[in-house]
Each structure stands twice: as C-alpha cells, then as structure tokens.
Amino acid sequence: MRIIKMTFMVFVVSMLTNCASGYKDIQLKSLNYISKNEQSDIILEYKYDLLDKKYAKKEVKRGVKLVAVRITNNSNEDIIFGRDVKLGYVNGQELYVLDNDKVYKTLKQSPASYLWYLLLSPINLYTYETNGYGGQETTNSFPIGLILGPGIAGGNMIAAGNANKKFKTQMLDYNLYGTVIKSGEVKHGLIGIEADSYEALTLTVE
Secondary structure, eight states: OEEEEETTHHHHHHHHTSOOOOOOOOOGGGOOOOEEEEETTEEEEEEOOOOOHHHHHHHHHHTEEEEEEEEEEOSSSOEEBTTTEEEEETTSOOOOEEOHHHHHHHHSOOGGGGGGGGGGTTOOEEEEEEOTTSOEEEEEEEOTHHHHHHHHHHHHHHHHHHHHHHHHHHHHHTOOTTOEEOTTOEEEEEEEEEOSSOOOEEEEEO
16 A cells, blocks of 8 residues: 655645735725824824735734725815925824835835745655555655745745735826825825824814
C-alpha cells in the first residue's frame, strides 16, 4: 500500500491563509453617507470604514483613518477645500489631514513581504512503500516546494501590486485638497486623517 506524506503540511496551510488582499474600488457617489454636518450653506457628509482585509488592518496599526467625504456647496460663492473650507472635530480637537500620497504609502501592502513564501522551497513530496519486512521505504521524492514557494510568492506579489495600483489611482483621483468647489456643485473625495477612533467631524468655513 502506498502512503503519501507531506512534511510541514500544517505549516503550508497556515502560510496560505496569509495571502495578499485585493482592492475593491470605493464607489463614492453611491455610498450611504450616514454622518452629516452643515455650516454656512456648505454641507459635509462623510463615512468611515471604507477598507477591508489587509488595508483595514493597516489603518488600525498605523493610526490612520480613510474617510469618504461629500461636499455640497449651496453658498453663493466658489470655495477651495483646504483654504476656505477645512475639516475639524466636533469636540474641538485639532484634526490633521494627511497628504493623499502619504496615506497611500502608509496603508499600501508590501509586495516584498511575500518573499517569505520562498521558505516553502525545501519541501519535498515523498512516496513510501511497505517492504517485505513490514517496514516503509522511500521510493520517490518530488521537490514540490520549488513550485509552491516561487509560485505563491510571485502570485501574491502580483496581486498586492495590482491592488496597490487601484488604491493609489483612487487616492489620486479623489484628492480634494486644493480643489475648487463651485457654487451649487457637489464634490466627492477621499481624506486620510491621523486618528485611532471614529470621531464626529465638522466643517470650518473661513
């Protein structure tokens, strides 16, 4: 009778659960903005909890929150976000808005971190047979790790790179800082703030 064994099977399974995360585009125009604040005919709507998987874990680890915002300018004048209109906390604490490029670099996945899957490379698949004395002898071995290691490492690095590319594109496309919001116009954006909790936000109109 042939019995096939894989040394380190539990180790392999545990490594496979730590794969790269995809990135799902945030649909800012169709989001359910559950929080709202209005100052001087300018309406702020916003929403936390936009990211998931590894990106969400990075938010917690790095103390950065990604916030979707929708600004509606019902005033009679054009405004510039970051100059005429700024974000703050309702409790009066100072709010620091991060540069979107810095937010991206802080929360992105590290493709190089998946190189540790190469540790699978030494794993061999052994085939055993029972000999005439009732013992087992190795009849064949196959270096399956040479396929698993580079394959999983490369696949995760590509997946992480593609996800990061989508994330960066959205951060650049929805950068509100310095954007002109015309009278009667609605603008959507992504804002990164230094925060460990989900504090209520408000507008400061200059």
